[in-house]
Amino acid sequence: MAVAFDAASTGVGTSTFSWSHTPVGTPRGVIVFVVQSGAVDEITSVTHGGVSMTEADGSPLIKLTGESCVVYVYFLGSGISGGAQTVEVVAGIGTLNKRAIAVTLTASGNTAVQDTTTISSDALENPSGTLSLGNVSSFCCEALFSGQDAVTGITPSAGWTSRDEYQFTTLDQTAACYTYDTVGVSDVTMGWTQTSEDAVSIGIAIKDLSSALVSMMALLGVGK
Numbered sequence: 001m002a003v004a005f006d007a008a009s010t011g012v013g014t015s016t017f018s019w020s021h022t023p024v025g026t027p028r029g030v031i032v033f034v035v036q037s038g039a040v041d042e043i044t045s046v047t048h049g050g051v052s053m054t055e056a057d058g059s060p061l062i063k064l065t066g067e068s069c070v071v072y073v074y075f076l077g078s079g080i081s082g083g084a085q086t087v088e089v090v091a092g093i094g095t096l097n098k099r100a101i102a103v104t105l106t107a108s109g110n111t112a113v114q115d116t117t118t119i120s121s122d123a124l125e126n127p128s129g130t131l132s133l134g135n136v137s138s139f140c141c142e143a144l145f146s147g148q149d150a151v152t153g154i155t156p157s158a159g160w161t162s163r164d165e166y167q168f169t170t171l172d173q174t175a176a177c178y179t180y181d182t183v184g185v186s187d188v189t190m191g192w193t194q195t196s197e198d199a200v201s202i203g204i205a206i207k208d209l210s211s212a213l214v215s216m217m218a219l220l221g222v223g224k
Helices: 207-220
Strands: 004-013 016-019 029-037 041-050 061-063 069-076 086-091 098-106 111-124 129-131 138-146 160-167 174-180 187-195 195-208
Touching: 004 016, 004 086, 004 160, 004 174, 016 098, 029 041, 029 086, 029 138, 029 195, 041 069, 061 111, 061 195, 069 138, 069 187, 086 098, 086 138, 098 138, 098 160, 098 174, 111 129, 111 138, 129 160, 129 195, 138 187, 187 195, 195 207
Parallel strands: none
Antiparallel strands: 004 098, 016 086, 029 069, 029 098, 041 086, 061 069, 111 195, 129 187, 138 174, 138 195, 160 174
């Protein structure tokens, strides 16, 4: 069973906030992105069902110039409770606008991060980056901050699906979360279409540890 998209849910706040996330299947992985307008690192932790999540490489991605922001990503790949669970974003300071999205994944067993990559620019048309999968079947997801003044100004790149697009209240800035339509072993180009604007994003690739082990054994000829 390849790692696959299960369900998505969103939360919004300035200081500490939480919401309920309900999976469709049995969750084997949880990703939580937070996109924040403003460049102060305010988040101290994220939990799913009371279990602390690990902040992934590249997070927090802080942009100080132009339209400032921070993009965060947290992951949990084992010990995940089924059914509806509370996702909590804990902010130590808590004054800036934040949009969060939780994404659960199904898989054969525990999951892990295969790769992360980042994009950060003051002015960039149609931003893009590459998630390196290393010939390991992986699910890919990204969250972004854009200086576009409305969600109509941003669109997922070909082969990606929008799970959330959000305009910060009273601000001419947007946030979004997109997932890649194909779970495969080839490197994935992430990004989105927009005019030349501020662009910040973190992409993450998640692998099914049991499937990755079987693939590696087959590659090495183990068991033949």
